Amino acid sequence: xxxxxxxxxxxxxxxxxxxxxxxxxxxxxxxxxxxxxxxxxxxxxxxxxxxxxxxxxxxxxxxxxxxxxxxxxxxxxxxxxxxxxxxxxxxxxxxxxxxxxxxxxxxxxxxxxxxxxxxxxxxxxxxxxxxxxxxxxxxxxxxxxxxxxxxxxxxxxxxxxxxxxxxxxxxxxxxxxxxxxxxxxxxxxxxxxxxxxxxxxxxxxxxxxxxxxxxxxxxxxxxxxxxxxxxxxxxxxxxxxxxxxxxxxxxxxxxxxxxxxxxxxxxxxxxxxxxxxxxxxxxxxxxxxxxxxxxxxxxxxxxxxxxxxxxxxxxxxxxxxxxxxxxxxx
Numbered sequence: 001x002x003x004x005x006x007x008x009x010x011x012x013x014x015x016x017x018x019x020x021x022x023x024x025x026x027x028x029x030x031x032x033x034x035x036x037x038x039x040x041x042x043x044x045x046x047x048x049x050x051x052x053x054x055x056x057x058x059x060x061x062x063x064x065x066x067x068x069x070x071x072x073x074x075x076x077x078x079x080x081x082x083x084x085x086x087x088x089x090x091x092x093x094x095x096x097x098x099x100x101x102x103x104x105x106x107x108x109x110x111x112x113x114x115x116x117x118x119x120x121x122x123x124x125x126x127x128x129x130x131x132x133x134x135x136x137x138x139x140x141x142x143x144x145x146x147x148x149x150x151x152x153x154x155x156x157x158x159x160x161x162x163x164x165x166x167x168x169x170x171x172x173x174x175x176x177x178x179x180x181x182x183x184x185x186x187x188x189x190x191x192x193x194x195x196x197x198x199x200x201x202x203x204x205x206x207x208x209x210x211x212x213x214x215x216x217x218x219x220x221x222x223x224x225x226x227x228x229x230x231x232x233x234x235x236x237x238x239x240x241x242x243x244x245x246x247x248x249x250x251x252x253x254x255x256x257x258x259x260x261x262x263x264x265x266x267x268x269x270x271x272x273x274x275x276x277x278x279x280x281x282x283x284x285x286x287x288x289x290x291x292x293x294x295x296x297x298x299x300x301x302x303x304x305x306x307x308x309x310x311x312x313x314x315x316x317x318x319x320x321x322x323x324x325x326x327x328x329x330x
Contacts, residue, residue, distance in 0.1 A: 020168060024161035033160050034232075035276060039269045040167040041228045044174050046252040046264035048221035053250070054259030055182050056214045057194030061246045062104050062120035065127040066097040066219040068241030070226025072131065072138060075236040078147035080137070086150045089227050097223015098216050100127070105215040109208055121243060128241045143237030147230075167228050171265070174221055178261055181217065190214055255296055257303025266304050 024033050045067050052058040070093030077092050078084050084092065108119040131138045138144065149157050157163045181187050189210055192200045197207045230236045239245070248271060256267030274292065278285035296304070 017172075024164050030160050033164050035272055036269075037160065037164045037167050037232055038229075039265070039272045040164075040171040041225050041232060042249070042252060042268035042272060043265040044167075044171055044228070045222045045225040046249050046256065046268055047174060047178050047261050048218040048225070049249050050253050050256075050259065050261055050264055051178060051182070051190075051214055051218045051221075053253055054261075055187060055190045055194060056211055057197075058211060058214070059117050059250070060108075060120045060215075060218075061117060061243060061250070062108070062124045062127075063218070063222055063249050064241055064243065064245035065104065065124045066101050066222035067226040067229070067245070067249075068127065068131065068236075069096040069100040069219075070094070070223030071230040071236045071240045072096070072144070072226075073223070074227045075144040075147055075230050076137065079144055084150065086152050089150060089231070090224055093223040093225075093227030094220045095223070097226065098220040100223075101215045101219020104219075105212045109211055109215070121246075124241070124243050124246055128238055128243065131238045131241050138238075139236075141238065143235055145235050148234060149231040163232065167232070170224065170228060174224070175261060175265075178221070182261070186210075186213075251293055255293070255303055257305035260303060260305040263303050263305035270304075 020036070023036060045063060048066075049060065049063045052060050052063075073092045073096030074084060074089040077089070104120065104123050108116055108123060111119055132140060134140075149163060151157065152166055155162065157166050182190070189200070189205060193205070193207050193210050201207050226240065229240065252264060252267040252271050254267070255270055256263030256265070274289055275285070278288055282288070
């Protein structure tokens with residue numbers, strides 16, 4: 001049963017889904033279809049980061065390492081060993097992301113707070129250095145090319161429109177999976193770990209293990225997104241592991257709303273479209289983009305989803321804080 005007040009959100013989601021389904025067939029230029037495809041991919045990896053930041057309380061700068069591991073994994077498998085089909089490529093990315101997350105977790109989770117952040121930054125840079133220096137395997141600064149998008153069963157996704165639908169389908173599946181995880185008993189424990197880790201330890205929960213499992217899940221999902229990104233560009237380079245990407249992903253999470261999951265779709269769209277649009281207008285686009293981020297963070301600390309909730313509640317004559325703030329306080 002869907003609560004009475006939730007029907008409007010179901011209707012909005014249905015309308016939004018209908019719009020994005022017809023976009024490639026509605027005469028939208030190929031360039032914008034490609035930007036939407038990139039938005040779906042970034043939203044997937046941002047949602048995986050939100051599982052750590054918003055639900056577990058781990059501010060990680062290593063998400064691009066998991067993302068890049070999936071991208072490099074499928075690229076190396078396709079070019080150095082043998083042709084990979086679609087399902088094999090997705091499995092490679094999932095395992096590569098989870099494997100790197102498993103190693104990172106053993107090191108980074110020895111610390112908390114600022115120490116954890118610094119360790120994830122260092123580990124991410126190690127991965128970037130490995131991709132940059134191991135030329136025989138990674139191609140170094142030249143990256144890896146020469147692989148193509150495999151067919152999805154009988155469907156050819158070599159066109160931008162075809163691959164758009166593949167990425168959209170993965171976005172929906174990953175969103176449903178993460179919503180199920182965060183609303184499960186496991187997700188409730190993660191919220192408890194985020195808020196009061198000492199109390200959770202006193203109650204008998206293995207806080208380290210729950211954080212570690214959250215990192216594995218986030219790494220696996222980011223690895224899948226990395227595979228999609230590798231197929232999207234048909235190129236993989238050290239930039240896919242760069243610390244700048246991790247920072248950008250954290251900005252997406254903040255813009256969308258920490259702990260919202262759904263908001264990461266909006267945050268990813270803003271970052272992708274603004275960065276591409278402004279870069280075409282001026283060479284100082286990064287300065288303008290940074291100013292926009294600053295304004296949003298200053299005046300919308302709970303993200304754009306929080307702004308939307310507040311607007312709806314004011315229209316309904318309510319003054320209570322948005323659900324995103326309530327989630328952080330409870």
